[in-house]
Amino acid sequence: MAELPLPDLDPTSDRAVFRQIADHIRDAIEQGVLAEGEKVPSEAQLMQHYGVARMTIRNALQVLQGExxxxxxxxxxxxxxxxxxxxxLASDRFARRHREQGKAAFIAETEGAGGRPTVDSIKITEEAPPGSVAELLGLTAADSVVRRSRRYLINGQPVETAVSYIPAEIARGTRIAQPDSGPGGIYARLEELGHRLDHFVEEIKSRMPLREEMRSLKLAPGIPVFHLVRTAYTTDGRAVEVCDTVMSTDAYVLSYELPAR
Amino acid sequence: MAELPLPDLDPTSDRAVFRQIADHIRDAIEQGVLAEGEKVPSEAQLMQHYGVARMTIRNALQVLQGExxxxxxxxxxxxxxxxxxxxxLASDRFARRHREQGKAAFIAETEGAGGRPTVDSIKITEEAPPGSVAELLGLTAADSVVRRSRRYLINGQPVETAVSYIPAEIARGTRIAQPDSGPGGIYARLEELGHRLDHFVEEIKSRMPLREEMRSLKLAPGIPVFHLVRTAYTTDGRAVEVCDTVMSTDAYVLSYELPAR
DNA sequence: CCGTAGTACACGTATGTACGAGTTGAGGAG
DNA sequence: CTCCTCAACTCGTACATACGTGTACTACGG
Incomplete structure (x- = not known):
């Protein structure tokens, strides 16, 4: 293995030893001395180089992993x-002109970028809506929603999980409640049912993933997720769908256009 | 201190001991048994309760901190x-009607929510634009930009740092290059200078903070940041400002409206 | 009554040791 | 030549110990 040129410790510094070591390795990564995918010296090698205990090295490596x-x-x-x-993700990705091509937003976009899109774990149930969803849809806990959950993958790599909630009164018995919602996805179906879509509102948070999310998205440690909740409104102002999605922040840049008027 | 009811370890489980302990404490937090701000049992107490070494406890606590x-x-x-x-942050927050009230977006919004807004660390320089900024503004490395950097605080708590880049050709010698950019902020100044704003494009990423960002935003470990880059376009399609902001994901929900047409 | 020194307790840093478990490659058996 | 075993190397988990440093309360003395 190529020798990685790491500085020595500064004994006069009051910065903890493991932080100094983390700094050295971080610098090497940021300077490109250690390229993407390259192997960091093993714990044993670092112990020898710095003359410190293994736990000190592991602390340093944990700092970097956390970052x-x-x-x-x-x-x-x-x-x-x-x-x-x-x-x-562009802010016009749900524009009708895209939907009318007959493909769901995710499929069209991914193929356009040369990736191989997959959707799996499609599960459809009918149940009472979670509180926040009921509020957005203007329902009560006594109402019922069709819940469509699924996972999106690109080239076999999971990038996003999504759960859509549609009032059961609208979706029950339609293709929206079928695993394959047909060309153009559920937004196309909603419009066919006479719910003319006007706009969407997306709310974005970011946080560290739950354990379950780390698993289903195969997230590396130290990678936060976007938590995006999209509500679809019809031209008469009614909310007809809420989509709750969690995505790896690593795989996404969100882009929006804001009016200045 | 009140006794916290933690389960015992499951010796038959193949889940690592420190993970089991982290699970117990996490559950207590999520169930509300441990409320916000409440003290988790000390390392010594946990050592005794579980009968394990301190390092095992510290590992468990580090997991939770990382989350x-x-x-x-x-x-x-x-x-x-x-x-x-x-x-x-609503998607109309830079609408002209707000700007015409004479307050910058941040000040107006924070006061509206009953908070005490502050802006500090205002630094203004003129320099060559970073590559990505030059590209967005349609400039070359030979061009020069006015760089306005500042930090926003609510009730003394830092929540966001922002750096604006405006082509020097536009901003030099104007109030945009002054620490106090005047009523309505720099967007009001740009419009006074004849640059009629049409729309903004915001690009959002999220990641773990750099060390510097953790310091300046006083971020707790395990809190990611939003990295938001906003470009302001005039009615004739010219980019006149790029604003590069980093904010605590803890303090923000971003909200956008998307067209369905 | 107040301030200060002391003390108990908390987490932070670091050392050393041991064994477990996954990966890899070399070398021997067939 | 191929397959398998095994050794060597890797990180993962866990133990025990020591001392440093920041916090908060108490007891003492002025």
Missing amino acids: GLTVAEHGRGVFVRSHPPVRR | GLTVAEHGRGVFVRSHPPVRR
Whole structure:
């Protein structure tokens, strides 16, 4: 393995040893001395280089992992994390003109970017809406919604999970309540049912993933998620769908256009 | 201190001991048994309860801290993290009608929500634009921009840092290059100078903060940041400003309206 | 009554040791 | 030549110990 030129510790510094070591490795990554996917020196090598205990090294590596800069692979080593291709979500991605092409937004976009899109884990149930969803849809807990949950993958890599809620009164018995919602997706179906869509409102939060989300999105440690809730409104002002999605922040850039007027 | 009812370890489980302990405490937080701001049992108490070494306890606590659920305070203990009031950024926040009230967006909004807004660390320089900014503004590295950097605080708590770049050709010698940009902020000044604003484009990423960002935003560990880049376009299609902002994801919900047409 | 020193307690940093478990490649058996 | 075993190397988990440093309360003395 190529020798990685790491500085020595500064004994006069009051900065903790493990932080100094993390700084050295972080610098190497940011300077490009350690490229994406490259192996960071092993714990044993770092122990020898710095003459410190293993726990000190592990602390340093944990700092970097928490920053999302590295990933440890059991039995193999620690590697500089590589970034997946980024999907840019434009604010016109749900425009009718795209929907009329007959493809759902995700499929069309991913194919356009040369990726192989997949959707799996499609589950459809009818149940009472969660409180926040009921509020957005103007329903009560006594009402019922069709719940469509699914997971989106690009080239086999999961990037997003989504759960849509549609008032059962609208969706029950329609193709919206079928696993394959047909060309153009559920928004096309809603319009066919006479619910002419006017606009969507998206609310975006970001946070560290829950354990369950880390699993289903195969997230590396130190990678936050976007939590996006989209509500679809018809021209008569009614909310007809709420879509709750969680996506890897690593794989997405969200883009929106704001009016100045 | 009130006794916290934590389960015992499951020796038959193949889940690591420190993860089981983290699970117990996480559950207590999520169930509300441990409320916001409340003290988690000390490392010594947990060691005794579970009969494990301190390192095992510290590992468990570090997991929770990495998830943003707790904060450790040196000499005091570990506490369930409390969430600051959330600022909701609406997609019309830069609408002209707000600007014409004579207040910058941040000030007006924060006062409206009953908070005490502050802006500090205002620094103005003229320099060559970073590559990505030059591209957005349609400039070359030979061009020069006025760079306005500042930090926004609510009730003394920093929530956002922002850096604006305006082509020097536009801003030089105007109030835009003054620390106090005057009523309505720099967007009002741009319009006075004849640059009629048409729309903004915002690009949103999220990631773990850099060390510098953790410091300037006083971020707790385990809290990601939004990295938002806004470009202002005039009615004749020219980009006249790029604003690069970093904000605590803890303090913000971003909200946007998307057209369905 | 107040301030200060002391003390108990909290987390932070660091050392050393041991064993478990996944990965890899070399070398020997067939 | 191929397959398998095994050793070596990797990170993961857990133990025990020590000392540093910040916090908060108490007891003492002025």
